[in-house]
Amino acid sequence: MIEADLHTPGVQKLIRAHAVAAFAGLLISALFGLLVSIKFYAPSFLGGHAWDTWGRLRYDHTQGILYAWLGNAFIAFLYYAVPILTRRPVSSVRLGWIIFWTLNVAGVLGGWSLVLAGSSQPLEWAEFPLAIAAVIEAAFVLLIVQFCVPFWKCGVAKLYVAGWYLLGSLIFTALAYPVGNILPNLLPGAMGAAFSGLWIHDAVGLFVTPFAVAIAYFVIPVVTRKPIYSHFYSMIGFWLLFLVYPLNGIHHYIYSSLPMSAQHASEIASIYQGIDVIIIVANLLLSISPASTGEVARDVPLRFIWTSVVLYLIVSIQGSVQAVMVFNSFIHFSDWVIGHSHLAMIGFASFAAMGGLAHIWQRLPGVRSSRRALAWSYWLLTIGLLLMVTDLTMAGLVQAQLWRQHIPWIDSVRASRPYWIVRSGDGYLLLAGFVTFALSFFTGERHSAPEALAEARTETNTANSSSGDRWIATAYGVTFGAGLFFFLASFTALGVIPALRLHRLIERTTPPGALIPLTAAELRGKQIYARDGCAYCHTQQVRFTRADEWRFGAPTQAWETQEEFPQMWGTRRIGPDLARESGKRSDDWQLVHLYNPRFTVPDSIMPPYSWLFEGAADQPTQDARNLVAYLSTLGRAARQANPLAEAAVAQLPLDLHVCAATPPSQSDLDAGRAVYAANCSGCHGADGHGRSAGGRALRPVAFDLAGFRLPADSVWRALAQGVPGTAMPAWNDLPGAQFRAVADYALSLPRTAAPRPEQQWAPAPVLMLAGKRVYDTHCVRCHGGNGAGDGPEANRYKRPPANFHEMLVSFDGADYAIRNGVAGSGMPAWPLLTPPEIQAVTVYLRSLYQPGASLCAEQASTPQAAPEATRASTAMTMPGTEAAP
């Protein structure tokens, strides 16, 4: 069906070049995606280098799919379809090669390389750096020159619907692209998010969808040799798509601080969009079935397209439902959405592109094609996709459910692991399908000559136009113009107006003195955070939902984000939200966690950022320090604005359970051991001595739970509130039963029995006297004359010296601490003390222990009612007493 006068050899070469670039782009982008998926359960896989870290590969995965694969596939289709639809040749073959090299070398290869080298934007679907964004925008403008001239010459009165979709996509994409790629760099935080949201949806709705639908409208009638069901309703679907799609964007930021009117508008537009898709899909399916089912079975490209149309309906209805606020509050940020996006980009867009490419390839002269390989690729891809989407949807439901429960975040990561492993398996299937698809274009029989040339329609379809045609041309032209107007209106309604309202709101609500400009180091840290894709796992927006407020704290207000250029709100949570990270953890915890997340969180799947260190967790480079400095600013403004909330946390009453005299049962201890192993062993070590790699890298080093017995209330407070001045975070998100179990287990760890007589260097009274002499010589200045940690030099240290009235020292623990010191605290090593002296001073320290000195007795005599005001202001609930959100 190649027509020699329209598809000159030069154009055919362009089609082949873009098709080959599309295959390469597909395979490389899919490989990026597979590597990314493996890192979910093997985070150190291929690790150790900046260029292959999760975030950078993730950026290249999506940008590659959008431009290298779909972009090239669609352009190849344009070179084939536009001359047929318009009966005019494209503008210039030379221009075609300029577009090819601009898009593929400067755009795709340049973008991929720069992202891997650390130059990128943390913006969904706009990850290539600004210079590359400018190149791609230039390519879009050149595409308009290349393809819109034939449309212009042809006229629109009798333009077939596929041509309308191609025309619309070319123009609207060029208009929408700068909205998401450039504006968020100029507008901060919430205001920038409004525009990011528009592009996230326009990339799919105005670039990908029209091309895919155009392919369906082109290929179906050609293969079935029957006209489509209704051209009129195909045009209704076309207008509705272009007029309504741009209004959907903000549904990516529902329950955020964007104006609620804009959120509701996007919700309604999303539902409206679903109606449009029903019209389009019904028209397409009625064009195929039931008379043409034989063609679907025989013609593999048509089979791809039929599947694409069916999945388009499913994914669109799914998208409309996801935008409904009640449902969105549940599944947003979870793998449900990732399943949805893969269904859209593979099941709908890629299947259509594959069908279109295979259809035109079979009509090119002198190339090979293998129907068998193509059929194999169809089944591999269909099975792989369905398994992946099912798997991710289930993972999303599990995650969403766990996020609403009062359990640590890491539990949702643990529960997701099996689903992520299965997802990679599905990824292998998909990659195999893509390889087979590409092979089908280079194996099989060679097409010796073009098929019989079509009986070309003369170029008179506009010449013999009647007045009725002119009316239709005018009406369609006006409606297309209205589409441009509505695009600008959507830009105004969902971008400009919310931004203006936010600007006024920010001016009105910013607390004086709350915003502290970022220092140079913090700004540098922010750049590292952005380039390595941290925002793609950790959102920076606490939504206005009960589950978010309980877990992360007060919702993110618009005024807090006014210094964020660009915003990094994120659309996915693999790790916890970081909008309230400031003050939660110590800098050394952050550094150790960056060096190797498993050092502090045993089941973490965060990739290690070891290239930010000089070989060890306690040897960070300036970049690592800068990144931690930036992390400490997240939520700082909110803390500055409401310091009372933090102070109120310390007022939480003591849970009297911990003072109970009844010892825990063995089953309680077993349960506590499991909780300990999952959450505490990273720092405190499996045996509780705190001598693990992570624990030793902290400053001060992790507490030796096995070497020192603490009173129950101290353990409880450390768990409930963290330990200020150390890396110990609060564990108040543990469910009540787990909280109690791990507290009981921690209390059971110390091995504080006295040494057997044969192990003693001297009789107890002698050791006692010698120990007091050692203590008075070396320890008294910090620990005080009576051992209460109140010596004259105690105030020099951020953490007060140990109070031996409340702490029972074990011989093993004391020996280790005295010989090695406690790095990061004021306790130095005492290498000159002999073993008998160490044993003696330990005997003396143990004599200072007063079991009744804890707060348990004190609190037991007072009423336990928690002030309601305190609870409300801290948005924190007592472990074990919380209500489900």
Place this chain on the structure above:
Amino acid sequence: MIAWILGLVTLILLLFVFWRNASNAFRARSEEPKFLFLESLGISVSRGLPCASNHSIEEKQQ
């Protein structure tokens, strides 16, 4: 504003639907491109089937 935009969009499309229902000529012309498309590729098609709208045109003409 969004409500106005959605309302205008709906109005414009309803105008097209009313126009199509009121005018046989418009109905025929609005379906014409799908036939021309196939004819331009050398595929001869019956202008009666399978489009539902052509059914109704023929019925009205009878």
